[in-house]
Amino acid sequence: xxxxxxxxxWVGRAKCAVCEVRNFVxxxxxxxxxxxxxxxxxxxxxxxxxxxxYEKGTVAPSVYTVRSGLIKLKIDLPNGGQRIVRxxxxxxxxxxxxxxGERYHHTAIALQDSDVCxxxxxxxxxxxxxxxxxxxxxxxxxxxxxxxxDHFIVALSTGPAEARMARLLITxxxxxxxxxxxxxxxxxxxxxxxxxxxxxxxxAEFKRRGLVHAxxxxxxxxxxxxxxxxxxx
Amino acid sequence: xxxxxxxxxWVGRAKCAVCEVRNFVxxxxxxxxxxxxxxxxxxxxxxxxxxxxYEKGTVAPSVYTVRSGLIKLKIDLPNGGQRIVRxxxxxxxxxxxxxxGERYHHTAIALQDSDVCxxxxxxxxxxxxxxxxxxxxxxxxxxxxxxxxDHFIVALSTGPAEARMARLLITxxxxxxxxxxxxxxxxxxxxxxxxxxxxxxxxAEFKRRGLVHAxxxxxxxxxxxxxxxxxxx
DNA sequence: CCGCGCAATTGACAATTATCAATCGTGGAA
DNA sequence: TTCCACGATTGATAATTGTCAATTGCGCGG
Numbered sequence: 320x321x322x323x324x325x326x327x328x329w330v331g332r333a334k335c336a337v338c339e340v341r342n343f344v345x346x347x348x349x350x351x352x353x354x355x356x357x358x359x360x361x362x363x364x365x366x367x368x369x370x371x372x373y374e375k376g377t378v379a380p381s382v383y384t385v386r387s388g389l390i391k392l393k394i395d396l397p398n399g400g401q402r403i404v405r406x407x408x409x410x411x412x413x414x415x416x417x418x419x420g421e422r423y424h425h426t427a428i429a430l431q432d433s434d435v436c437x438x439x440x441x442x443x444x445x446x447x448x449x450x451x452x453x454x455x456x457x458x459x460x461x462x463x464x465x466x467x468x469d470h471f472i473v474a475l476s477t478g479p480a481e482a483r484m485a486r487l488l489i490t491x492x493x494x495x496x497x498x499x500x501x502x503x504x505x506x507x508x509x510x511x512x513x514x515x516x517x518x519x520x521x522x523a524e525f526k527r528r529g530l531v532h533a534x535x536x537x538x539x540x541x542x543x544x545x546x547x548x549x550x551x552x
Numbered sequence: 553x554x555x556x557x558x559x560x561x562w563v564g565r566a567k568c569a570v571c572e573v574r575n576f577v578x579x580x581x582x583x584x585x586x587x588x589x590x591x592x593x594x595x596x597x598x599x600x601x602x603x604x605x606y607e608k609g610t611v612a613p614s615v616y617t618v619r620s621g622l623i624k625l626k627i628d629l630p631n632g633g634q635r636i637v638r639x640x641x642x643x644x645x646x647x648x649x650x651x652x653g654e655r656y657h658h659t660a661i662a663l664q665d666s667d668v669c670x671x672x673x674x675x676x677x678x679x680x681x682x683x684x685x686x687x688x689x690x691x692x693x694x695x696x697x698x699x700x701x702d703h704f705i706v707a708l709s710t711g712p713a714e715a716r717m718a719r720l721l722i723t724x725x726x727x728x729x730x731x732x733x734x735x736x737x738x739x740x741x742x743x744x745x746x747x748x749x750x751x752x753x754x755x756a757e758f759k760r761r762g763l764v765h766a767x768x769x770x771x772x773x774x775x776x777x778x779x780x781x782x783x784x785x
Numbered sequence: 786c787c788g789c790g791c792a793a794t795t796g797a798c799a800a801t802t803a804t805c806a807a808t809c810g811t812g813g814a815a
Numbered sequence: 816t817t818c819c820a821c822g823a824t825t826g827a828t829a830a831t832t833g834t835c836a837a838t839t840g841c842g843c844g845g
Contacts, residue, residue: 394702394706396711402705402706402710404702404705415698416695418691419691419695421695424698424702425702458651458652458690459652461691461694461695462652462694464698465648465698465701466657468701468704469627469657469658471701471705472635472704472705472709473627473637476705476709477745478629478745479803480832504793512710512711513832515793516833516835517831517833519792520795520832522794523793523795551630551631712801713801713802714801736822736823737824738822746802747804748823749802749803749804749805749824750802750803752822752823752825753825756824787844787845790841790842790843791840791841791842792839792840793841794838794839795838797835797836797837798833798835799833799834799835800833801830801832802829802830802832803828803830803831804829805828805829806825806826806827807824807825807827808823808824809823809824810821810822810823811820811821811823813818815818815819
């Protein structure tokens with residue numbers, strides 16, 4: 320679909336000690352001193368929209384934590400399409416199968432311009448063994464993956480397409496006065512297990528009904544109440 | 553739907569040292585001596601079909617490992633239906649959210665007569681900290697939950713209902729000369745995100761086409777080749 | 786400014802699936 | 816054995832969704 324295979328761009332060695340989102344990510348339990356003791360590099364990457372962090376089936380040397388932006392984990396279908404199985408945002412972790420010595424289970428692509436930290440497998444495994452707070456944070460991230468996958472099953476893959484779309488918009492958080500840049504119709508389809516055309520029709524209808532307003536920029540704002548009602552069925 | 557809320561029946565204190573499936577479950581890395589040092593009881597339960605292991609939202613004192621049988625993890629929908637988000641079989645673990653101090657995220661019910669071991673939270677947390685092989689096994693189970701959830705999204709919630717049903721039958725393993733007792737049509741619907749009637753129609757059609765044969769007992773055998781072809785789309 | 790390219794939208798129609806209702810089949814209780 | 820209860824199956828019809836094709840809208844490069 321997209322020959323646009325940008326790669327993430329190296330921005331610099333991560334400065335975890337002054338990271339503004341450190342309390343949301345894996346290393347929130349580490350002291351500055353402990354952070355200094357990390358010998359191997361944790362790199363700070365900028366992933367522009369459509370950049371590929373990693374591809375399914377390739378050897379997995381690193382785990383990624385999301386500092387900002389939106390990342391999709393997808394699986395390619397035999398018929399040429401794709402199915403998105405997870406959306407990752409600030410504080411989420413991608414590629415934890417790395418820690419079990421497995422190859423990547425998905426392809427990770429930035430849906431929006433994103434900033435991520437790339438943590439080598441060895442670094443995280445050592446911290447997991449030596450630092451209880453990192454260990455606990457890891458278990459929590461694993462559980463978060465499970466919870467998010469369950470949400471995809473229950474909320475985004477159950478019921479009529481209109482209700483699923485409403486739940487997707489709520490999940491994306493474009494509600495009230497908190498505008499968001501939405502994924503393409505194609506990605507929405509891959510998120511909900513419907514076709515691009517159906518996704519487009521539903522979104523167009525939502526706009527006509529006033530449930531979704533285009534903002535000044537490329538962002539949109541949604542009607543919390545109306546969507547919640549639709550999501551019910 | 554089912555007022556048939558059987559509870560699991562206590563069979564005895566678990567004898568992990570002589571457990572015939574120990575190599576598939578969490579404690580495969582422990583020596584007999586280490587097993588003896590477990591002070592708190594690991595109970596061996598028999599869960600007859602329809603028995604409820606635990607219910608969503610209740611406090612979670614224990615993790616369950618499946619020794620035999622088939623367990624479903626379900627979530628109740630606002631419209632009265634249910635959505636099954638996982639199927640657990642020999643070696644799988646239910647209720648790991650327990651280890652993070654959370655309440656159960658699902659309701660766990662036996663789809664077939666099953667044997668399970670109930671492991672208190674404290675036991676598993678202590679072993680996780682003291683025994684690397686248990687720690688590793690735990691991470692693997694967590695990853696397995698993620699993988700199984702992904703399978704539900706990609707294989708069982710994507711594409712037309714007929715293809716999903718074919719993939720479900722393959723997943724259940726009722727292929728070749730390995731017969732299986734299938735879930736009810738209602739449960740199949742909850743597994744695939746379709747109605748009971750649609751599940752019934754598809755299964756009836758599979759039988760007519762010779763893709764599924766009733767066995768002598770209540771079990772069925774499926775045509776591997778034919779189902780695999782259907783699963784493609 | 787124009788026009789190209791790509792995504793979004795829309796239309797028409799076919800296929801799939803849901804809904805509601807009735808019937809069938811079977812195992813278990815009386 | 817007969818009858819009942821319940822799950823499975825089937826039918827008829829409406830609603831939803833997919834498919835294929837055309838058109839619109841818009842940003843960006845020339």
